[in-house]
Amino acid sequence: MIRTLLINNHRSILSNDLLEEIATRGNYDLIVATEPHVYSAARPQWVSDTNGDVAIRRVAENREYGLYRRAEGLVAVELNEIVIIGVYISPNIPLGSFQDKVFQLQHIVMQSHKRVLILGDFNFSTTAAGAASSNARGWILEEFLAITGAVCINDGMPTFKARGHESILDLAIIDRRMDPNLIAFTVLSEETGSDHLAVSVVISDHHTGTTWQNITPRLTNTQIQLVVRRFARKIAEQVQINPDMFQEIIVEEIARVPHRTDKYHPVCWWTREIEDQRNLMQRCRRKVQRMRTRAGMVEESNLAIKEYRAARKKLNFLIKQTKKRKWLELCRVLDADPWGSAFQIVTKRLGRHMPMLNKDTAAQQMSILFPREEMENREEITCVRDRFTQQEVINAVKKLNNKKTRGRMGSWRQLSRALLK
Template identity: 35%
Template sequence: MVINHNIHWRLRFRGRGVVTLENETVMIVGVYVSPNIELAEYTRFVDILQGLITNSPKRLVMLGDFNSKMVMAGSSYTNRRGQILSDLLETTGCHCVNDVTPTYVARGHQSVLDLTILDNRWKSEQYDWMVLLDDIASDHHATILDLRDTNFERVEYPPLPSFSAEQIELIVNRTADRLKYRQQQTPEALSNIIKQEIDRVASNVARRRNVYWWTTEIGNMKQELQSLRRRKQRLLRNGREDYQDIARRYIETRRALNRAIKKRKRECWNNLCSKLDTDPCGQAYRIVTKKFSRRLPILDKANAEMHVARLFPSMIADDSGPTPCESRRFTIDELQLAAKSLALKKTLDRTESLQR
């Protein structure tokens, strides 16, 4: 089942074999029933579907693999499961849009197991249904349901950031490292970690700045020029006769775009020059200072020695000063005698101070 993500869908219910999405006007029920369950369990499953249908005031779309056969769905007979499902459709006022086209093919056997069910509020001109008979490497064929005139509430999502291969590898490695240290590795935890790492990398992506002469009008002209270029190449590739008209329009639009860019550049230059006197430290000052080199000058050997000599002058020895005396060795006895005389001198000095 393919959902248009430009439409705001909300998850309403998720159970065993059933998931329900809804918006303001429509409820979509995705179904899978195992072929190995008992009839009583199948009956309980159909009761769950009936509760979802009767409790919702919105238009219903129910589709999936019911593993049941009904004559109204294109099968040659109705089995016991099909009878239970037929009673559900009759009770809720729903109808099956399948035709005789088989949706399941295996070992030469064909049947209609994948059903698409709508309620009676859907008109035939509001939808298209078909079975895609292309090989999709499965024993089930894909069914396509195209809904129209549904008045869906559309939501404009912001553009997703584009990542390089290195950034994607960084997101994967960081996610794997964080999962190693988590005790509960649930799908919700994995989704949260991936979202956090994507936001982390996206915040570090350098945003491309527009050039100084860019305007909305120039952007629209450039988009029109790109559209004409694609049309011209497509017509030329298909050999269409109206190729010359598109080529002429392309040349005129390109010339107009070049003239608009040149005009805008002159306006920006005149505006910059007019602000020199009123704002000398403004945009013009910043543009000029960015052009200056910020690298330090390289000094040669002579200049380096000159600056070192100026900062660290050499000390000149003075011969007129006293010469340092030569030290001699002393014995232990001499050391003890000097210590006693020093202690005796301190005692005499203390006695004289008390007498005073």
């Protein structure tokens, strides 16, 4: 188990001493202190951000952790395959700067391959933590939770009390890789010497495989509409709806989701060589992204960037050369067979929707079918009519398929039907 304690000290030496006493008495492993005392945060056992606004201290001697990331108002350490991030965001910064800090958090959560726990003083109100309403900063955090799939585990208890006012400012956020059944969030009632209450977060350092992601039901928009309609019918029938009925209806709708069997078909110029080079380029890119999250690896990071750029350059060269070669082959096939692979590629691009037959197109087709110069210069000939009749021609035209390709004269099927009328 990893026991973590969070509090805002307001730069008070008394609050800092009380926090260390609570942590020692409660057998906590880590302390996350926002606005810590200046001299306390400068001690060797503390790891702070670049401005000294948030710091993390190891209380248990048997716990070894390493620095994961350090920035302005943010410090992250890695402990037992879990990244613990301490955050402090001042209420006096503009909204744009606040959004930049949330984007920085989003980048760390999205790029990390480990479980992530975020503890800090965010200084805003959000319904995700149990508040009555959300302000502009709360909306930005809620968007961050929706994008990353993270979850705020606050239980709605206030963490700030001053002059008769209560609010939830200190938050605890976990990502989807955390086990939801092995997390305990508690707001302590002990004296802290600050207007912020101490927050205790106890998590398991053993990953059991259960995550928020695989227990959260996913419904399409159509299924959501069906669920709403079923509930509307239940309400119209004056049936009492309980949580068990709600869960049963959602499970039934999820069971009705058909499994997709169609697969993506690659483009015509895709080859095995391009696929292998693309996989190599992606491996190099992942290596670069991992290097950027680690401190003290400047040379290795520069070498990884050079390898990634070389692999990307080679991939672009292979795609360009293959496209050129395939285009020349396609031109040769088109000259030999107009209705071959080139025609199939174009019709697939068009889809099921055929071009509309407008006035200009109809006039062009009529000039091709009945050229005036040839009719004027053509000598009178005797047509043989004993082989077919006019009605037979009309019946044959009616039987033509709408998707039938144009013949040698280049006329559309719709034009033939229009001439019959």
